[in-house]
Amino acid sequence: MSQQEIDAIRTLLTSKPRPVGWSERRQRIDEVGSVWPVADDVRLEEADLDGVPGEWSIASGSDAARVLMFFHGGGYCSGSILSHRRMVTEAGRAARMRTLAVAYRLAPEHPYPAAHEDAMTAWRFLRKQGIPARNIAVGGDSAGGNLTITLINRLRSAGEEQPACAWLASPWTDLTMSGPSLETKDAVDPLIHKAYLEELASAYAPAPVDRKDPLISPLFADLHGFPPTLIQVGSEETLLDDAVRFARAAGSAEVNVTLQIWPHMIHAWPMWNAKLEDGRQALSQAGQFIRRWL
Amino acid sequence: MSQQEIDAIRTLLTSKPRPVGWSERRQRIDEVGSVWPVADDVRLEEADLDGVPGEWSIASGSDAARVLMFFHGGGYCSGSILSHRRMVTEAGRAARMRTLAVAYRLAPEHPYPAAHEDAMTAWRFLRKQGIPARNIAVGGDSAGGNLTITLINRLRSAGEEQPACAWLASPWTDLTMSGPSLETKDAVDPLIHKAYLEELASAYAPAPVDRKDPLISPLFADLHGFPPTLIQVGSEETLLDDAVRFARAAGSAEVNVTLQIWPHMIHAWPMWNAKLEDGRQALSQAGQFIRRWL
Numbered sequence: 080m081s082q083q084e085i086d087a088i089r090t091l092l093t094s095k096p097r098p099v100g101w102s103e104r105r106q107r108i109d110e111v112g113s114v115w116p117v118a119d120d121v122r123l124e125e126a127d128l129d130g131v132p133g134e135w136s137i138a139s140g141s142d143a144a145r146v147l148m149f150f151h152g153g154g155y156c157s158g159s160i161l162s163h164r165r166m167v168t169e170a171g172r173a174a175r176m177r178t179l180a181v182a183y184r185l186a187p188e189h190p191y192p193a194a195h196e197d198a199m200t201a202w203r204f205l206r207k208q209g210i211p212a213r214n215i216a217v218g219g220d221s222a223g224g225n226l227t228i229t230l231i232n233r234l235r236s237a238g239e240e241q242p243a244c245a246w247l248a249s250p251w252t253d254l255t256m257s258g259p260s261l262e263t264k265d266a267v268d269p270l271i272h273k274a275y276l277e278e279l280a281s282a283y284a285p286a287p288v289d290r291k292d293p294l295i296s297p298l299f300a301d302l303h304g305f306p307p308t309l310i311q312v313g314s315e316e317t318l319l320d321d322a323v324r325f326a327r328a329a330g331s332a333e334v335n336v337t338l339q340i341w342p343h344m345i346h347a348w349p350m351w352n353a354k355l356e357d358g359r360q361a362l363s364q365a366g367q368f369i370r371r372w373l
Numbered sequence: 374m375s376q377q378e379i380d381a382i383r384t385l386l387t388s389k390p391r392p393v394g395w396s397e398r399r400q401r402i403d404e405v406g407s408v409w410p411v412a413d414d415v416r417l418e419e420a421d422l423d424g425v426p427g428e429w430s431i432a433s434g435s436d437a438a439r440v441l442m443f444f445h446g447g448g449y450c451s452g453s454i455l456s457h458r459r460m461v462t463e464a465g466r467a468a469r470m471r472t473l474a475v476a477y478r479l480a481p482e483h484p485y486p487a488a489h490e491d492a493m494t495a496w497r498f499l500r501k502q503g504i505p506a507r508n509i510a511v512g513g514d515s516a517g518g519n520l521t522i523t524l525i526n527r528l529r530s531a532g533e534e535q536p537a538c539a540w541l542a543s544p545w546t547d548l549t550m551s552g553p554s555l556e557t558k559d560a561v562d563p564l565i566h567k568a569y570l571e572e573l574a575s576a577y578a579p580a581p582v583d584r585k586d587p588l589i590s591p592l593f594a595d596l597h598g599f600p601p602t603l604i605q606v607g608s609e610e611t612l613l614d615d616a617v618r619f620a621r622a623a624g625s626a627e628v629n630v631t632l633q634i635w636p637h638m639i640h641a642w643p644m645w646n647a648k649l650e651d652g653r654q655a656l657s658q659a660g661q662f663i664r665r666w667l
Contacts, residue, residue: 320621327617330634331634332608334634336634338632339630340625341629342628
């Protein structure tokens with residue numbers, strides 16, 4: 080059952096030739112991410128987060144006083160509010176709270192630190208709405224997981240209040256690409272391969288930016304004091320070791336960390352929750368985790 | 374708060390000189406494990422599991438038709454029903470089911486494979502009571518986690534039915550002692566150090582037994598088909614990497630695996646749940662996990 084469902088998603092993802100070029104890639108992720116619409120009971124509202132585009136969502140029965148702030152994936156070069164709308168809105172339902180999706184600027188037009196600046200602008204905007212940090216969870220998938228970690232690290236460095244918890248789905252934590260699973264899972268991952276990651280990293284953090292900088296590769300950050308964190312990753316991902324090693328680094332630094340490895344799942348699988356029971360289950364677990372800490 | 378509580382447990386553990394000699398060690402673990410008694414509403418019953426001593430427990434309100442089978446830790450050389458009674462009985466309460474604690478034979482008097490034989494005898498006894506495998510969870514701490522994994526691996530090899538899920542607390546998965554945390558956490562772990570583990574491994578699996586054998590070090594087993602598994606480990610454990618690497622190995626082999634790293638916690642901390650909120654919380658999480666799969 081779950082195998083049939085994930086096979087159908089694999090078929091969707093490989094139904095067209097792999098796009099080349101940034102605008103084609105952006106169009107493609109928007110397409111495959113928005114195949115299934117947002118649920119009928121979700122209210123969406125466009126937002127201007129002090130200049131950064133965003134979108135509020137709330138499902139019926141959710142608490143507007145607490146917020147899941149979300150950064151979409153796409154290697155810092157693609158992805159959008161549209162591509163991740165179904166994932167974000169259902170995550171909000173599972174966490175029973177409002178969501179705020181952030182459309183940070185993308186590379187190569189806007190390389191590092193543009194995305195970091197936008198994430199911080201969005202965070203400050205949210206706080207200025209009167210939402211206490213303890214009522215905010217921050218999450219993201221893939222590059223959005225990277226941005227989640229680095230935003231929190233910047234807040235910690237500045238001695239500012241942090242969100243209550245973090246949720247990382249298939250996070251990209253190591254832009255030096257040193258994880259063994261980049262090789263061992265290459266044959267089973269339909270989306271993420273080393274050459275593609277190299278291209279993304281070069282666009283987002285071009286030389287002379289040091290990819291070992293903890294602000295680029297948060298796997299190498301000192302994580303003491305980081306908030307409780309849930310990491311979810313599929314077993315059929317080249318980024319498996321980005322998740323496992325980040326869990327190890329965080330846990331070793333006295334962070335409360337939970338790592339879930341989901342059999343047969345692929346990169347950022349909760350995007351396709353509309354037709355994937357394991358996507359719904361992962362969001363349900365993420366929602367439970369978030370509610371435990373907020 | 375949680376820091377004060379764990380500091381008090383550390384004080385308890387170091388209040389007497391570290392014992393030398395097997396019988397002194399057995400006495401000491403029984404002492405520190407039974408400082409706080411079992412809760413008043415727990416019914417205990419001695420059991421003869423076809424020759425292997427055991428103990429049933431059930432807390433008020435629990436389901437007698439489902440069973441958490443438990444293997445205590447102690448490096449295969451110490452530990453008992455007495456030392457782990459508080460941990461086992463409260464785990465059963467959290468899982469809302471009966472428990473069956475197994476007093477397998479200990480090394481050096483009874484080296485490998487005596488413990489494996491007794492675990493299998495206990496499993497077969499339980500099945501003969503008419504309990505379906507899907508109504509059984511198996512769990513253990515430290516060497517008991519090792520025994521949990523190897524029992525399930527033996528069932529898988531034999532093509533027999535497996536328990537519904539596994540729960541591993543601070544598991545010892547690598548008797549070759551190759552985990553980096555054996556060094557990096559040596560200064561903060563009050564209990565487990567490499568020289569001690571070497572002594573235990575020599576007693577349990579003396580030459581010519583190969584410690585790389587997956588039946589001795591299940592970290593090196595092929596884990597495809599292993600049931601859903603929760604692994605809980607403290608951040609201040611030399612065995613941190615035994616947990617992290619087993620999670621990685623299992624997840625990579627398409628096992629549904631959850632790893633929780635608990636800040637400031639030490640080896641097998643749920644033993645002291647009577648005076649340790651994080652011990653109670655860990656058991657609560659374990660109970661939730663078990664109920665999800667049974």
